[in-house]
Amino acid sequence: MLKLHFAPQSRAGRILWLLEELQLPYELNAMAFHPKDLKSDEHRERHPLGRIPVLDDGDVSIYESGAIVEYVLARHKDGGLKPGVDSPMFPEYLQWFHYCEGMVMPPMNTIVVHTILLPEDRRAPVVLGQAQRLLNKALHPVNEALEGRDYLIGDFSAADIMLGHACFMSNRMGCISDDMPNLKAYVERITARPAFQTAINMS
Numbered sequence: 001m002l003k004l005h006f007a008p009q010s011r012a013g014r015i016l017w018l019l020e021e022l023q024l025p026y027e028l029n030a031m032a033f034h035p036k037d038l039k040s041d042e043h044r045e046r047h048p049l050g051r052i053p054v055l056d057d058g059d060v061s062i063y064e065s066g067a068i069v070e071y072v073l074a075r076h077k078d079g080g081l082k083p084g085v086d087s088p089m090f091p092e093y094l095q096w097f098h099y100c101e102g103m104v105m106p107p108m109n110t111i112v113v114h115t116i117l118l119p120e121d122r123r124a125p126v127v128l129g130q131a132q133r134l135l136n137k138a139l140h141p142v143n144e145a146l147e148g149r150d151y152l153i154g155d156f157s158a159a160d161i162m163l164g165h166a167c168f169m170s171n172r173m174g175c176i177s178d179d180m181p182n183l184k185a186y187v188e189r190i191t192a193r194p195a196f197q198t199a200i201n202m203s
């Protein structure tokens with residue numbers, strides 16, 4: 001059985017959401033988002049940096065949320081969440097799938113560091129401001145891509161699980177401005193999905 005190592009309010013929610021969308025059976029190792037769990041020797045054996053998500057599948061143990069999504073789709077069930085290589089939507093699918101960790105998450109990580117993780121006296125308003133502007137800029141092309149579409153490539157896909165989850169987190173942090181109405185509607189649309197609701201209520 002698949003076993004997901006996760007902590008609340010993190011990227012691990014993507015994998016929970018994916019498993020719920022695909023209705024695959026899984027087991028959860030719910031840890032606290034705290035160094036006592038994430039940096040324990042036991043967890044560092046699963047992930048050398050003590051991060052989540054990590055997925056175990058028999059003898060396989062894999063980390064990196066995007067890699068885990070690809071792994072589950074390829075080895076377990078794709079549920080129509082990935083267009084075929086010959087589909088005209090395939091290049092855009094790949095682009096948005098990777099835009100998540102490549103362009104959206106780096107400034108979001110900086111924002112989290114300078115609003116939550118660092119003690120107040122070590123937070124840098126200049127760095128925070130730069131990251132907020134960068135995140136806002138990175139989200140504009142997503143808002144444009146969603147013009148006239150419900151999901152990133154039209155139909156719901158695993159790109160929505162990756163980038164949609166990052167948009168959900170951006171919105172929760174107040175980083176989706178009013179000039180991005182498509183993106184705001186998109187976040188409402190994905191959060192209304194039953195599988196997302198189940199995943200978010202568990203995390």
Ligand SMILES: N[C@@H](CCC(=O)N[C@@H](CS)C(=O)NCC(=O)O)C(=O)O
Nearest residue numbers: 010011038050051052053064065066
């Ligand atoms: N690129 C990795 C990022 C993993 C990552 O940084 N996860 C965060 C949670 S969202 C984490 O474990 N943070 C704990 C820490 O930095 O100590 C992925 O997509 O899985």
